[in-house]
Amino acid sequence: MNTLHAQFPRTTRRLRQLALPLALAALPGAALADDSNKIFTVGGFGTLGVNTSSFDNGDFAVNPFQPTGAGTKKQWSATTDTLAAMQVDAKIDEHWSGVLQVVSSMTAENSFEPHIEWANIKYAFTPDLSVRVGRIALPSFLVSDTRLVGYANTWARAPQETYSLYGLTNSDGIDGKWSQSFGGFRNTVQAWFGRAKGIKAPSAGGTTTEFSMRKMRGISDTVEKGALTIRASAHISQLVFELPASYGSDLLIGYKNYSLGAIYDPGTWFVQGEVALLKRWISAPLFGMPPGSERAFNAIGGYRYNAFTPYLAYSRVGNSTMAASRAQRTTAAGVRWDFYKNMDLKLQLEHVALGAKSAGFFVNAKPGLAGSSGNIATLALDFIY
Template identity: 25%
Template sequence: MKKTWVAACVAMACCATTATAEVNINGFASIKAGKASSGDTLYGYTDEIDFKNESLFALQVQSDLGEKLSVTAQIMARGRNDFDAEFEWAFLTYQLTDEWRLNAGRLRTPFYKYSDFRDVGYAYDWLRTPQSVYDLGFNTIEGVSLYHSSNFRNMQSNLQLVFGAYDGEVAVVGTESPAQINNIVGATWELSQDWLSMRLAYLVGDVSIEASSLNPLLQALSNLGLGSVAQSIDFNEDDGSFFGVGLNYDRNDWLMVAEYTHVKVEDSFYANQDSYYLSLGRRFGAFTPYVSYEKDEDDAKPEIYAALPANFPLRPTIATIVNSQWFDNSTWNLGLRYDFHPAAAFKVQFSSAKDKFTNSKDSLMALGVDLVF
């Protein structure tokens, strides 16, 4: 399905070119470097200076096919992937009315306030989006999205309805595993007025993950007549849900952004995740210093193994897997954005993270340039 949507959009773009339709090409890039304080990885960095981890280049092609139909594709090359270019998203757009718009293809999943342009570093002040919130594991779906823009009680209202599926990989027990999330249905609603905006998001889907490292354990439990315990561990069309709320304040050069998210997957060992961040900044001409605080608290599910006898041979293995989901991490960020060019910004950010369970601390210094063209 993924390749079909991309191929369809590319084909439409080619047809548009031969028909001399208007084609617009835009791009953005980030050139960044960073170094962590220890050998432990923080946001993909180690204690060696790395210029590839968060660097990227992207092109976005948009073609108006006429009669309210257009096609958009974005090609991304990330440094962490040796700058191998691939389609990040590709979709068709049909303007139903002045207020209603329909997109179909590979779309950015609208989890967060900055979902649509989280890779466009120039669009926000931080050096990176707050990872305690913006790190769910997948960013796109194949499906359709319906947008409605209007005025609501003197406020601008933007409603988005989405339906689709995800077919790719997610990390399970430290290993990338094939995953399918079917029947993704959700809605987001953002209200804005002058210097204040608020956003709500809610999505659900059926989560299935082929975690091969768990197969021996699951098979052993089934053979021992403990199929219910196996079902409480694995991911097999389990109900998953995402809830998010955001607030943005921008007035008299003072900036405040905050988001909170809650993620859970029923009947699996996946922890219930509560994450949030609060960011404050102040513009001084071309300079914008900021400070932010992030929190990621994941509650494991010890009830999965609590009823098993203490001497049950597989109990320690199950406990290890389940308890690996405990996570309580907090991060302070201090940074500065300098708009030295109308289309480019220099940024520097220091991050200090602390893991409550291991009592470990890591810090990261990173800098770079975000630009659009």
């Protein structure tokens, strides 16, 4: 762990560059007698979080799949940000490797039943060209690979206004990566195709709705040079609701998602920003859901002073042509304290303002929520092991 800690400076960018699989590769785990011949490594990460909300007519949820949070029935919640994960990496030889990541977090059924977040096998033709098959992280946004790893990020959580715009985090299918270096730049192109089945989301009356995603395909491009990282991503998918036979066909909702993000992190300070666009169209004008689009933006900047990193953040998603507007903006201030090896403590204060006809990303909305504003306070303990 000492070697790992030495290579994990308190910089967001370096931690993202190493990413979780490389971090866990340095952790002790099941291995052969000689560490140089290690095949399996085991590690994990987690967050113990608690937040409170001044809203009393809607629940603050950190992603679209959570059924409850601090707000209508309880002022405090210890479940919305809390999660635990374990990851097993396998390195067979210079060509074959694999990963299994299991995450326990609040589900649409209001439980912490573990689910498989990643499970794939990788074949590397060369160090710069590889293909994976299985359950793979969707590279929809700048920090998609580490969005669940609180320790890898300065903020208490990825901003809802951007990262919940398209809330799915993985797909079952295939992807390929190709990297090249030129003129001091490192460019990585990733293309994928897949689907996701049996997705559950909360609905009215404490029940859940199940749907699937199909024809998921996309491409992303990541450029790195020194302290600068830029990622652009575009993908298309189709959501499928199974309807009774009397409807004649299932309800199909198509999505196109585009994002462009960048981070500049020379060490002592950092700035990061991202823009995203979501477009939607449907097979028929059912349930008051006409075609529409949403535009989102987030930015964060911070300064590192010894073990402390104070930061400011702003994010928003604007009014759209969609029937159910999610217009919301959040202004946040916080501090990260790296008080112990491989652990941090974060305090984040947010002011959330909703559009005039919007419930934002709140769940269990009551009359009077739209157009209101309020405050959220979060205390989170992050760790890797």
